[in-house]
Amino acid sequence: MKNLLRYHFKVFLKSNKLLVPFLIYLFYLFTAYGIIPYSIVSSFSESAWVVFFIMTYVGFSYTEVENPVTEQLVLLKVKNDNLYYLSRIVVLLIVGIIMSVIGMLYPVISNIYNSSQLFTRELLLSDIMFGLALHCMMGFLGAMTGALFHPRIIKNRKIAILMVFFAAVLAVAKGALIEEVPFIGFITWIFPPVYDILVTFTNNEYFSLQTIAIPFLWGLLYGTALMFVQIYVLKKNKF
């Protein structure tokens, strides 16, 4: 696994597909925390769904980084398809965690720099822990959503781009859509539960285990389901 991860990171880093997402996120953080004071829960929630969008893009672009020929060579050398596909998911998880840590470090450092005036109230350790968990969860959901539209799952790449865009937008916008057209709720559950998670924090001043536990587990379950579907279909749709 260690050697596989090293190989994947070498391929990913040399493709230069990671730089732009990180720069976009840094740009977002720089502008989002430019106006003070800010509510902790709402600013962390917003930053988390930005991580979801960016990781959807990272997950999607990563599916196109590994060439199908080298992928076949590596699969033969690993001799374990599950391990190979899992290692690719771990790469995305690591990228998501790094992005989440940046997403938390930036406001924490900025708050210290602004003499604890960045937020409307004092920043607690629990805010940082819950915020980090929320970012990581959104990163995982985004990565799994993007990675699902693999070239071997959706061969037509133009349709894949449209589908991933549609899925990412509806994951956040489904709440507004349900308000307008209530019966659409029967279908929108199929999209990643980004709205469902974020809505539980609306108007909350503090994160709490009671409010975050169920949405967090739901997101984890949904992301894990996407992960298993992806591995199953990739093993079925060979080269």
Place this chain on the structure above:
Amino acid sequence: MEEVIISLNMVSKHFGRRVILDHISLNIKRGASIALLGPNGSGKSTLLRMIGGLTTVTSGKIEYASPLTFNYVPEHFPKIDLTAREFIDSMGLIEGLTAEAVAARSRELFHGFCMEDMIDVPIKHLSKGTIQKVAVIQALLQSPDVLLLDEPLSGQDRQSQKAFIKLSQTLNHQGVTVIMSCHEQHLVNQLSHSAYEIIDKALFPVTLAKVPEIAYDVMVFDAAPGINVDLSIIDEIEQWNDFENRFELIVSRENSDAVLKQLLTDGFKLRSMGAKEA
């Protein structure tokens, strides 16, 4: 009696409505060296990848006597960003070799294939022949149970061809099963114990005695940029190795006069010519 390690039973492969291979049966014994012949697009590569489990079968069954390890030389290795050293090191480590073993084996292979000066160049910047050497080297780092070779000599210079043939023969003598698709009959004669030809989606045995012993000539030409080979003689050229503005051609002796005449007419400059060693 040698053990059958792979058994293909009435295997078919379709891509959509297109039938690529139809009801193919073949028993592959441990230590065998099999050549798959047939024109481009006849399904040789697909059959190799089916044997390696890299593509699914539409119908029929492939049975393996035990879990087997495969190494594979693809026909077209991609132009990737990693250097040859980075790629080969990664493959060796993923295969389970120690860092020391990878370093020693890759040094030996890079030397054997005359590419020591190019190991730190990104693969995407290497010539077609050198990229093919990387494809071959990654498959020879360790002895697998089965070595799948898809047009392994494509674009390689003569010294690398010799090194490859020698290494493949050594592996085969050590009990590695070699299954190879190729066009070069001299390679079939040197490497294979048995040969099969794919004709009209079905597999037919070819007795090696019937694979004619063909004498080849090797010609080396210089060409100014922009000069192209006349398409009428493309089919007569068995192998074409490109070294920027210098070309090495392997042509069956019966066609060499016609090829030479056409290339000289087209403005190519002959630099050397001689009989190809067996």
